[in-house]
Structure formats: structure tokens, C-alpha cells
């Protein structure tokens with residue numbers, strides 16, 4: 001049986017250096033050279049090359065080398081603005097969760113103030129009932145306004161993507177779409193997509209907090225051994 005590739009558990013991590021061929025036996029740099037070479041050909045497409053080049057420049061500009069050490073520079077929202085500017089995009093899309101309407105409005109304003117033409121689309125656009133995708137009454141969100149017997153509009157990330165496709169946005173920014181809904185948006189968006197806000201209902205849309213806190217007493221349940 002072949003070993004799984006486990007970069008996340010690598011105890012050598014030489015891929016960032018000129019010794020990249022000296023990784024462990026399951027290192028993809030060693031075992032997947034054909035796949036890597038095939039993938040590299042994609043960068044030979046001029047538009048992909050330029051996208052990758054600008055992303056890499058953007059990455060480097062997000063640090064400052066100060067006397068006290070490498071220092072971070074821009075919040076992600078600024079990074080999004082700067083990258084879109086580098087790419088020469090004029091028309092940006094925002095696909096947002098209805099639950100983050102205020103955040104989407106703020107982003108809309110920030111992007112407009114930086115000179116972009118902005119189209120924003122809510123996940124509920126279309127107002128299609130959840131029954132359309134086979135949701136039963138007991139599978140609805142129970143709240144004062146929704147739940148069994150009540151109307152609940154489905155989130156339609158495919159509609160969001162197609163509306164932004166129809167509007168001709170050049171770069172789309174996700175704000176808080178749910179897990180799975182975001183996946184569908186990625187699948188159907190014609191323009192490249194970046195995520196500004198990854199929804200996390202518990203940790204203030206900062207999902208990495210769940211990883212940082214998982215060794216602690218109050219959150220160790222996140223590490224339980226239990227198949228789903």
C-alpha cells in the first residue's frame with residue numbers, strides 16, 4: 001500500500017529550500033514529480049502566469065523587514081484591494097451570506113472608495129423556498145422567523161455565482177458563505193474567487209481559533225476520536 005502524502009505531519013520540511021529533493025519517503029516533491037511538472041505547465045498560460053506572479057508579489061508586500069524582525073503589514077481586506085488593483089480589475093463581485101449583510105455593506109463601501117465598480121449578491125437572492133432542494137420542515141433553522149411550517153428561503157450560491165457571471169465581474173470576494181455553499185460558489189463562479197470572511201458562527205468568523213483552542217480544556221472535544 002502506498003503511503004499517504006502527509007505534508008501536514010512532515011518532520012523535515014525541506015521543500016522551501018534548495019534541498020527540496022531530500023524530504024521524507026512520502027514527500028510529494030519526490031513521489032509526484034510528474035504531477036507537479038504537469039501542473040507547472042499551467043503557469044505557461046500568460047493569464048495564469050500573470051495571476052500567479054501578482055499573487056506572489058502581493059504576498060511579499062505583506063511583510064516588512066524591520067530591525068526587530070519580519071513584520072506583517074496589511075489586513076486581508078487591504079490585501080484583497082491591492083491584489084485586485086495589481087490585476088487591473090475594474091469590476092468586483094461580493095457574494096455574501098445574509099447573516100453578514102452589515103459586513104458586506106462595509107466591504108462594498110471600502111471597495112468603491114478604492115475605485116472599483118462593485119456588484120454584491122446575497123445568498124438568498126431569488127427567494128426560493130428550501131423545499132426546492134428537498135429540505136423537510138424539521139431540517140429548517142428553528143428561530144422566531146423560521147422553522148417548521150414557516151417559509152425559509154434556500155441559500156443559492158449557484159445563483160450568486162451565475163448572477164456575478166452575468167454581470168461580468170472580474171474577481172469575486174466571498175463574505176461568510178456556509179461550508180458547502182462556498183464550495184458550490186467556487187465551482188460555478190467564472191471569475192477567480194477569494195475568501196475575505198470564512199464563516200464561523202462560534203469564533204467570530206475566525207475558524208483558526210478552533211484549531212488554536214483545541215488543546216485547551218474547554219475546547220478539547222474538538223479533538224475527540226469519533227467517526228462521523
Ligand code: SF4
Nearest residue numbers: 007010014015023027
Ligand atoms: S513537500 Fe515534502 S518536505 Fe515539504 S512538507 Fe511535504 S513532505 Fe515535507
